[in-house]
Amino acid sequence: MKNPTKTFLIPTLIVLTIILLAGLFVWKGQRLVVKTDKKNYTGGSTMKVKIKNYFLFQEICLSSCYPYFLQRKKAIDSPSATETTEHSVEWENYFYEECPYPDEIEKCIEPGKTRAFQTSLSDLLGKGIYRAVIPACRDCKMGEAFRETDRFFSSEFEIK
Numbered sequence: 001m002k003n004p005t006k007t008f009l010i011p012t013l014i015v016l017t018i019i020l021l022a023g024l025f026v027w028k029g030q031r032l033v034v035k036t037d038k039k040n041y042t043g044g045s046t047m048k049v050k051i052k053n054y055f056l057f058q059e060i061c062l063s064s065c066y067p068y069f070l071q072r073k074k075a076i077d078s079p080s081a082t083e084t085t086e087h088s089v090e091w092e093n094y095f096y097e098e099c100p101y102p103d104e105i106e107k108c109i110e111p112g113k114t115r116a117f118q119t120s121l122s123d124l125l126g127k128g129i130y131r132a133v134i135p136a137c138r139d140c141k142m143g144e145a146f147r148e149t150d151r152f153f154s155s156e157f158e159i160k
Contacts, residue, residue, distance in 0.1 A: 032060055032109075034134050034154040041159050043123040049132055049154065050116045053109040060150075061140040064106035065099030067117070073129040073156065093133075094125065103146045105137065121159060131156050 032055070037048035049068065053060050071091035109115050132154040137147055 031055070032134065032136065032150075032152045034132055034152050036132060036154050036157050039155075039157050041121050041157060043121060043125060043127075043159060045121055046118050047121050047132075047157075048116065048118045050114055051109060051134060051152075052114045053111055055111055055138075057111060058138055059108040059110055059140075061105045061108040061137045061142075061146075062115075063103055063135055063137075063146040063148075065101060065103040065146070066096065066135060067107070068119075068132050068134050069096065070094040070125070070130050071133055071153075072125070073131075091131070094130075105140045105142050105144050105146055108140070108142060125159055127159055129156050129158050 033052045035050045035052075037050075041047055051060075071093055074090045074092045075088075107115065134152040134154075135146075135148040136150045136152060138149050140147070140149075
């Protein structure tokens with residue numbers, strides 16, 4: 001005669017494990033992905049950026065004044081440096097002119113959607129390793145004042 005507790009317990013544990021693994025997979029996949037079209041640029045060239053919203057139920061909104069900015073990789077001497085690890089890394093912000101308009105939510109990216117833009121890389125940036133930074137707001141509405149709740153980064157690229 002079969003044990004009714006085992007008959008019920010084993011399928012229940014299998015179903016719960018599958019639900020837990022599926023939930024973990026969905027939770028880990030929620031992010032905003034920022035990609036540049038190239039790994040190497042020259043000063044004055046055009047950079048294309050794509051932003052894809054992988055959050056399931058959340059729009060990600062961008063600033064009207066500063067939808068992105070750039071950071072330059074800066075190696076600094078570390079006080080605890082050893083001969084094998086001489087530097088730690090910091091990112092230095094490249095600032096734009098002050099925005100003369102109210103900083104409001106102008107564009108939002110719906111779940112599963114992509115937004116793209118292109119920008120000219122100034123000759124003033126200089127050679128180095130950079131990344132694009134996307135300040136973002138979750139749970140914001142069009143026309144509201146922008147407030148940064150998250151910050152997303154592209155992969156590194158080089159200006160030669």
